[in-house]
Amino acid sequence: MKDDDELCLCFHVTKRKVKQFIRVHQPTVPSQLSDCYGAGTGCGWCRPFLKRLMEQPDTDATQLPDPDAYATNRRQYRQRKK
Template identity: 40%
Template sequence: MNLDDKVCYCFHVSRRKLVNWVKHNAPKVPSQLSMCGGAGTGCGWCIPFLRQIFRQQAPPAGGCSSCVEVPEDTLDSLTPEEYAALRADYVKAGHGTPPPGATPLLTDGEREPGA
């Protein structure tokens, strides 16, 4: 995924915004990324990816015990379409409920709006 692709579909937060937020705010734990536009507080799909961004951007300081769910390069290896499809599967499986105004779930063969 590129920097301008959305990581949080519920609140329309891009990877670039999250990366810059981490650089400027130096969060101590990954959960603080929720202060960046509410990322991670909707359906919950993006939480492992927020942890990945935290690991990639935050200076090492003893580590984070909850930062081990997603391999370090996962965001880099997914296309925006694959990421959106995985999120749709996650929500359809009952793991989270997007808030009103969230990017709608894609159906088979659809692309993210604007992609």
């Protein structure tokens, strides 16, 4: 996943925006990332990834999933929740 890929697909929040938010606001709990354009407040799929990024802000592209696989897995996640 590159910095311009969407980390929160529900609200179209890119990884870059989340990293910038973390750098500037230094949240102490993952729920505070909801102040970053609503990240994580939709289906919930991205929450573990938001948490991982918060805990390891220098996480490089190889430690987050490929964007296509990420979107496909989210679709399956949402279908399971129905």
